[in-house]
Amino acid sequence: MYGDLGLKLVQHAKRTQSLSQLPPYQSDIVRSVTREVRDLDRDVTEMLEPFNGHFDPAEEPATACSLLVRHLCMRRDKRCLLAYHRVRVEMIEGMCWSGSDLLDQVQASQNKVAEEGARIGSAEGSGASSLSPEEEEYARQYEDLLAAYKGQWTDIDLTGSLEPPRDLFIDVRVLKDAGEIQTEYGAITLTKNSQFFVRQGDVERLIAQGFLQKLN
Amino acid sequence: MNNNNHSANGPLTPAEVAFLCEAQSITIIPRQRLDGLDLIGGYIPPFHPPQRTAIPLWLALLLKRQRRCNIVPPPWLSAPNIERILKIETENQNFFCPDLPYRWLETAELLLEACPDDLGGDDGELRVLLRGLREVRQGKVREGLGKLEATYLQMNNLGLLEITEVRGFAKGVVDGLRKIGASIEVELVLGWMMMMMIFR
Amino acid sequence: MDIDDLLQELDDNQVPSGTRDIADLTQSWIAERSAPEILPFQTALLERLMERIRQQIELVETQTGNLDPKTNFCLILIQTELERVKFLVRSYLRARIHKIDKHSIYILTTPSIRGRLSPPELSYLKSHLGLLNSHFLASFLRGFPEHWGISMVEEPDLDGAVFCKVVKDIEDNIARIPGTDAEFKLTKGDVYVVRYSAVREFILRGEVELI
Amino acid sequence: MSYYDIDAILTDAQKVPCTFEITIPGLGYLEGNSNTDIKQGTRVELPLWLAEMLGVSQRLGTEQNVVTLDLPPALAPRVQNALKANPCTVDLRSLASHYYSLGERILGLLEEDELVDILSETFKKRAAEIADHAHNPQGVISSGGEFLKGLDENERQLFKISHESAKAIRAFLSDRSNTKK
Numbered sequence: 001m002y003g004d005l006g007l008k009l010v011q012h013a014k015r016t017q018s019l020s021q022l023p024p025y026q027s028d029i030v031r032s033v034t035r036e037v038r039d040l041d042r043d044v045t046e047m048l049e050p051f052n053g054h055f056d057p058a059e060e061p062a063t064a065c066s067l068l069v070r071h072l073c074m075r076r077d078k079r080c081l082l083a084y085h086r087v088r089v090e091m092i093e094g095m096c097w098s099g100s101d102l103l104d105q106v107q108a109s110q111n112k113v114a115e116e117g118a119r120i121g122s123a124e125g126s127g128a129s130s131l132s133p134e135e136e137e138y139a140r141q142y143e144d145l146l147a148a149y150k151g152q153w154t155d156i157d158l159t160g161s162l163e164p165p166r167d168l169f170i171d172v173r174v175l176k177d178a179g180e181i182q183t184e185y186g187a188i189t190l191t192k193n194s195q196f197f198v199r200q201g202d203v204e205r206l207i208a209q210g211f212l213q214k215l216n
Numbered sequence: 217m218n219n220n221n222h223s224a225n226g227p228l229t230p231a232e233v234a235f236l237c238e239a240q241s242i243t244i245i246p247r248q249r250l251d252g253l254d255l256i257g258g259y260i261p262p263f264h265p266p267q268r269t270a271i272p273l274w275l276a277l278l279l280k281r282q283r284r285c286n287i288v289p290p291p292w293l294s295a296p297n298i299e300r301i302l303k304i305e306t307e308n309q310n311f312f313c314p315d316l317p318y319r320w321l322e323t324a325e326l327l328l329e330a331c332p333d334d335l336g337g338d339d340g341e342l343r344v345l346l347r348g349l350r351e352v353r354q355g356k357v358r359e360g361l362g363k364l365e366a367t368y369l370q371m372n373n374l375g376l377l378e379i380t381e382v383r384g385f386a387k388g389v390v391d392g393l394r395k396i397g398a399s400i401e402v403e404l405v406l407g408w409m410m411m412m413m414i415f416r
Numbered sequence: 417m418d419i420d421d422l423l424q425e426l427d428d429n430q431v432p433s434g435t436r437d438i439a440d441l442t443q444s445w446i447a448e449r450s451a452p453e454i455l456p457f458q459t460a461l462l463e464r465l466m467e468r469i470r471q472q473i474e475l476v477e478t479q480t481g482n483l484d485p486k487t488n489f490c491l492i493l494i495q496t497e498l499e500r501v502k503f504l505v506r507s508y509l510r511a512r513i514h515k516i517d518k519h520s521i522y523i524l525t526t527p528s529i530r531g532r533l534s535p536p537e538l539s540y541l542k543s544h545l546g547l548l549n550s551h552f553l554a555s556f557l558r559g560f561p562e563h564w565g566i567s568m569v570e571e572p573d574l575d576g577a578v579f580c581k582v583v584k585d586i587e588d589n590i591a592r593i594p595g596t597d598a599e600f601k602l603t604k605g606d607v608y609v610v611r612y613s614a615v616r617e618f619i620l621r622g623e624v625e626l627i
Numbered sequence: 628m629s630y631y632d633i634d635a636i637l638t639d640a641q642k643v644p645c646t647f648e649i650t651i652p653g654l655g656y657l658e659g660n661s662n663t664d665i666k667q668g669t670r671v672e673l674p675l676w677l678a679e680m681l682g683v684s685q686r687l688g689t690e691q692n693v694v695t696l697d698l699p700p701a702l703a704p705r706v707q708n709a710l711k712a713n714p715c716t717v718d719l720r721s722l723a724s725h726y727y728s729l730g731e732r733i734l735g736l737l738e739e740d741e742l743v744d745i746l747s748e749t750f751k752k753r754a755a756e757i758a759d760h761a762h763n764p765q766g767v768i769s770s771g772g773e774f775l776k777g778l779d780e781n782e783r784q785l786f787k788i789s790h791e792s793a794k795a796i797r798a799f800l801s802d803r804s805n806t807k808k
Contacts, residue, residue, distance in 0.1 A: 229795060325799075358758065358762075377796070377799075380792070381792055381793065381796045382789075385792070388781075388784065393750060393751070395727070396727055397743060397747065398731070
């Protein structure tokens, strides 16, 4: 029945909302729904043709109803298409905001899809991106738009963390001698067992490498 | 509905409530001199130990960690006072005691973490009392949520962190009830009339 | 919001002007996060704060490398505060962008609401809509018949429930709930969970605050 | 009304039994036969987005009815009685994924005065149960798995949000006390 394919798209969108990565674009379903709308529109035109622009629904209630149903189907299809694309667009925008490199994502999903394609021997999978070409274009343009807006607020770092800042500076103890390191406010020499109060961001790597220990 | 993590939308999170709490003013006893400091939030006058001074809590917490000051606990945060309030709360099942400040729970939590030594010695007792207080009030909140209607509900004297805990649920119930009760007939008729215009 | 208590206490200590700005920004941030609709952009407030932020950043930059431990410690305090203020501004702006994205057409086509946007926000909104439109056109919409009878405009749910607190004595203090015969009194200090539409006017006048 | 809202669109896909009151040319595909007419008296289940517009004249009481709508099985008297008797034991999800939204829409189409009260009471009672489960740190596992499985979409969101806020508060409180040592 008309509208069923549109519903499929929306069910895809519903699942997409709970995923952390964008699943492949459903180009086949999108194409079918689009075709459905064109077919319906052609039907409507053909049905109205004999009336030469003088159609009176009161005189022809049955035809009017038939037309109404077709209009509703088209309207429904359009809403499903828009909602499906919109959910994906929102995820793409989310990636732009979180600074994750979209092209990397595209690449990664391409590899994954290609692998799967090779494994199950499907020709369809190879080389396909989870983004449609239009979506890739959109992502590029949105990146530009975002950069322009961000540029108005350079001192704020608009794409920075949305977690409230906590423990910007921490106490650390030096576990092994590591020589001199550069920090935002000058150089410090790391001698074993000495203690410093430093910006957490500056020393995260040294903590991970075991040179420093975070104190509380 | 899906809230993409890229946006700061929706009501405040507990971490943000704690952040707000840290903007409160608190009295400290400095242990070191410090020159006056021109902050965006206002000028911090020089410290002359052991002269008390009031500064934002976030600053006090930082200085405390550096052992540069002691924090003077707010008068309400003492074992005898919490015990008194706990008694009132237990005896009056239908209201929340107005003697607690708006940010009692988060303030107590931050101070217990940062300066148990400044809280009059036996912080164990205070902890137990605070936990008791929280549980009694939680029970009442739960009860109160059963009274949610599609219109409004008064929730006086609840603390901000307590509100944060139930906010999503309360909103969901009020919105849900409203939608069940709302008539969508008008919308439907309007939609129908608009639809009929396709034949004109 | 106990900003008033905070201010009271700070007033007692004769703390100067900056405090009010931070308190105002904080309240604007909370309100923006809680309200279903976008609220007026705080132009003057943001201008003053951005200027102060810039000054502090400059101070940190010029003093960096100063080896005097006392200065060094002051810089740590300044930077810590700076991060707090930057977070507030960032989260405030992002909360607005979220609503601008969600209700773009509604905002654009409702003059009284459109005026609540800053010029950069408005230009972001327009460009964003343009991009979306071309994207939908390119993806499937090209050649579609026109459709009537349904509004595609996403509007804020002004009846959505919010938590709020009465912060002033109000003269005409009866809040009515649209579409029902329910009404209630707003007394200073009261906290309610209620439909936004019932308290919207009080909120815009600053008599009731979202929490 | 939210045009892009996925749950609103899914709500719209839920079905209502309809009986055609007139014969309509070329609508046979609604009952699975393409290129045929749909005959007067035919009963089909149509999604809300279609049924609503075809059935609205019934509510308006004007013009000739195209279709007559019936209560969907999910809202039939039998279910209504079960909800009145014991709201928390009914598996709403198996009846309709967007149960309350379906109810709201049906209320706009049919005179079912008692239904508003039944749905409101059901929602309130079940919400209280949801809150209890959400605050239980073991949540789903320990108890009420059956009940939680039977939540409709709106209730699921309610459970999710309550569970998450309870978790966030616990994390905040214990995180702070633990770092103390």
